[in-house]
Amino acid sequence: xxxxxxxxxxxxxxxxxxxxxxxxxxxxxxxxxxxxxxxxxxxxxxxxxxxxxxxxxxxxxxxxxxxxxxxxxxxxxxxxxxxxxxxxxxxxxxxxxxxxxxxxxxxxxxxxxxxxxxxxxxxxxxxxxxxx
Amino acid sequence: xxxxxxxxxxxxxxxxxxxxxxxxxxxxxxxxxxxxxxxxxxxxxxxxxxxxxxxxxxxxxxxxxxxxxxxxxxxxxxxxxxxxxxxxxxxxxxxxxxxxxxxxxxxxxxxxxxxxxxxxxxxxxxxxxxxx
DNA sequence: GTGTTTGCAAACAATTTGCAGAATT
DNA sequence: AATTCTGCAAATTGTTTGCAAACAC
Numbered sequence: 001x002x003x004x005x006x007x008x009x010x011x012x013x014x015x016x017x018x019x020x021x022x023x024x025x026x027x028x029x030x031x032x033x034x035x036x037x038x039x040x041x042x043x044x045x046x047x048x049x050x051x052x053x054x055x056x057x058x059x060x061x062x063x064x065x066x067x068x069x070x071x072x073x074x075x076x077x078x079x080x081x082x083x084x085x086x087x088x089x090x091x092x093x094x095x096x097x098x099x100x101x102x103x104x105x106x107x108x109x110x111x112x113x114x115x116x117x118x119x120x121x122x123x124x125x126x127x128x129x130x131x132x
Numbered sequence: 133x134x135x136x137x138x139x140x141x142x143x144x145x146x147x148x149x150x151x152x153x154x155x156x157x158x159x160x161x162x163x164x165x166x167x168x169x170x171x172x173x174x175x176x177x178x179x180x181x182x183x184x185x186x187x188x189x190x191x192x193x194x195x196x197x198x199x200x201x202x203x204x205x206x207x208x209x210x211x212x213x214x215x216x217x218x219x220x221x222x223x224x225x226x227x228x229x230x231x232x233x234x235x236x237x238x239x240x241x242x243x244x245x246x247x248x249x250x251x252x253x254x255x256x257x258x259x260x261x262x263x264x
Numbered sequence: 265g266t267g268t269t270t271g272c273a274a275a276c277a278a279t280t281t282g283c284a285g286a287a288t289t
Numbered sequence: 290a291a292t293t294c295t296g297c298a299a300a301t302t303g304t305t306t307g308c309a310a311a312c313a314c
Contacts, residue, residue, distance in 0.1 A: 006292085102231075137268090
């Protein structure tokens, strides 16, 4: 849709990317905001949203619409699946190989063009399993 | 979580369910609202949301958080998969058998408990394929 | 009659946007 | 110098909620 327009560097964006890369969970925009404020106290929430939107549009990070409410962001852009805990809402990676077969099967019975799929598992994470 | 509490019937709710059952696409709350207004002109949007929430909590309809923005609702509660068009945003059914295998595979490499998954295909619907 | 449902409007949460000034190239 | 980026606050969007009156059982 849109070409990759010139991007100037900024302290704020660098910090956002760097932070996302340190995390294996998948922070929300607000968590990113709270964290970055430790380093850049007067960063604004708008800037965080702007950068996350920008970066995910360019494919440099992933936007995960896991729980239908709040988006989560992932610096690991390799195709992989996710899990969301029904109790605490945490989001984790599921390391299964991407199932091309599913796209093929779906294509066979579908009239349009299928380019990919996303797969979200649900249940209880290990922490919540114990405290139940 | 919550027991099925007594439910009194209402003209509005009956209309909402009836409408949803006539549709194979998966209307949003707002579309339901616009439609029902033809029959019940002074129904309020709040009532539509309240009933859709209520019905999906009781498992009488499905809430589909397809596009991360707007929820879609489905009167077909049998487990099945969905497709969302990247162009027009329409949501369609994908009739593949529910893949229990995926839950098993995911469970093997995951520490918590996996109860189910949802699978969303993306691409272009047949209409958008032609107009491209 | 008791308790649920409604319409309305106000409240809310997550996110986006307009703008003037600051920072990057 | 040109353009992108930021902080701030206001605007938007989708959805939920509080309340008094209306309705169902």
